[in-house]
Amino acid sequence: MAFEGLGERLQATMDRIKGKGKVTEADIKVMMREVRLALLEADVNFKVVKSFVNDVKERALGQDVMTSLTPGQQVIKIVRDELTALMGGENSRINLSNKPPTVIMMVGLQGAGKTTTSGKLALHLRKKHNKKPLLVAGDIYRPAAIDQLQTVGKQIDIPVFDMGDKVSPQEIVTNALQHARDEHLDTVIIDTAGRLHIDETLMNELKEVKGIAKPDEIMLVVDAMTGQDAVNVAESFNDLLDITGVTLTKLDGDTRGGAALSIRSVTEKPIKFAGMSEKVDGLEPFHPDRMAQRILGMGDVLSIIEKAQENVVLEDQKALQKKIKDQSFTLEDFLSQMDQVKTLGPLDELIKMMPGANKIKGLDKMKMSGKEIDHVQAIIRSMTMEERENPEKLNASRKKRIAAGSGRSLQEINRLLKQFTEMKKMMKQMTGGKGKKKNPFGGMGLPF
Structure with missing residues (x-):
């Protein structure tokens, strides 16, 4: 599970201060050094680490904490609260239109898991929001991308719209939207193409698709295992497309987890979902407060x-x-x-x-x-x-x-x-x- 290494380091640091009847400025200084090292080792953006540590230190040295009967517990609460704020503060719900169909555009680099995440999201919206989704095969470049989406759709019994790989994504999206209206399907999830790196051709195409689809949600799918690169990818896509949310995949893997702690701060866009397993129902809403508690060993x-x-x-x-x-x-x-x-x-x-x-x-x-x-x-x-x-x-x-x-x-x-x-x-x-x-x-x- 992601964050295990970070969690162990932070928990060990918290344990040393937890039962103290008196906390000195020197104690806080030592603790902040350990927290800084733990976050940097977890691949959290160094600017984010600096801001986080300063915020915690400022609050921890406040009069209310230093004179408290349980200062150790107060400091731990501050770390938890700041960790929660760093990841967005509270769960951000997906944008659903009052005038169907809701259009969701899935974007990201190749290999991030857009296609499987599109299917997981469709299943989530059907189960949790009683929606009738349509999956749209808009990736005409990656070999077997259309077949993969068809397989996912069949597995979860959700229709897939495709026009093969000889038609432009712009035309596919135009026809898919009309198909959704004709069939009274209230949610359209577009699986767009990705590249191994960000390039001008990819972004121009995505901008055109955005102009046609007028999406209610532009969901950036990011592989959490890519570490600091995930933050750079998120920043680039946000600058060019103005994303509305992020889904982190492979959070169940052996990853440092720093991306989740950095992306929200760098892009100022919320992490809305987390991929917690490879199963079709392995997509969960991202709750910053619950994740902070898990990182600090407080459970969920x-x-x-x-x-x-x-x-x-x-x-x-x-x-x-x-x-x-x-x-x-x-x-x-x-x-x-x-x-x-x-x-x-x-x-x-x-x-x-x-x-x-x-x-x-x-x-x-x-x-x-x-x-x-x-x-x-x-x-x-x-x-x-x-x-x-x-x-x-x-x-x-x-x-x-x-x-x-x-x-x-x-x-x-x-x-x-x-x-x-x-x-x-x-x-x-x-x-x-x-x-x-x-x-x-x-x-x-x-x-x-």
Whole structure:
């Protein structure tokens, strides 16, 4: 996940100041040096880093902080607030016209992921805004670009308009707009051509397409893994086309994440979406406040709740919540919950979004993909109901039988039992009572 390196550095810096009863100017100076280094290593634009550090330092040295009873916590709050402001402050919604069709023009360099992002955006608008999108194949230069968009459209059951690669993009867009009106499709998403670099031919064509389409949204798609170059690309496209928003792709990859922290400041245009996986539903609205909290290890419970509300069947959740509270949650309950959890995304990524998850030993090495969840379910299904209710009865001979029945190793079985025990401890801390934290999922009962 992007920002992991930055997050670790910032969290370590915050931890050193968190519990201090008194914070001196020297403490702030040392902390700001560490923050500056962390941001620069994450490939954040140096001008953005300088401005950010100065803003944090000025606020941190204010009288309200220095005389506070919890100055360490106050400084951390300032860092979080400034980090949020740096990325845009709040979620910026996509521009949707009151007079259909809404026209969205997808622009960016070749390889940034415009075509797949166009499909993901179409699916998002259908699911979240009840729109009827039309995908337009406006890239006539890249080999197989039209075929790729057709494949994406077929996969998500959304129509694709194309006229082949022998017609100009300007003519394609003109006819696509008329087609959308004729078919009563209220959203047109134009997949435009990109280049390996910005050139005059590309920009002139995009300007002409913009003049014809009169888009409500010009969405710049940027590959977050390109680092500082992503900021330069964003600045160039913004200068020439006056973009309205940015979508960052590959934020789930091993990237420093500095682009996300720089683009908003440099272009003054909001990051509206983030590509969090390669799946067709892997496009998420970008929430600066939630991302800031994740970077600082404070978790992102709201995003998990939204995922749960979309995908989890809520029946019988009160009964499950009671089981979690009285510690009678069993492997059988775990089995049924895993079916629901699989719809939310990789379990390891979900757990990392929990507050304090960065403190859990070994979490950074934990991997639990859909395939691995299937393995866990196979192990549990090879147990008798009595064993699922009372896993402490699993002796060596029973484990050997379960291993043979599930096709998994004894080590995997022991690891599952250990993880289940640790999970129950985490659940106990999250369910309220005896001064513990309340379960952030309320009545939904989800333990993860």
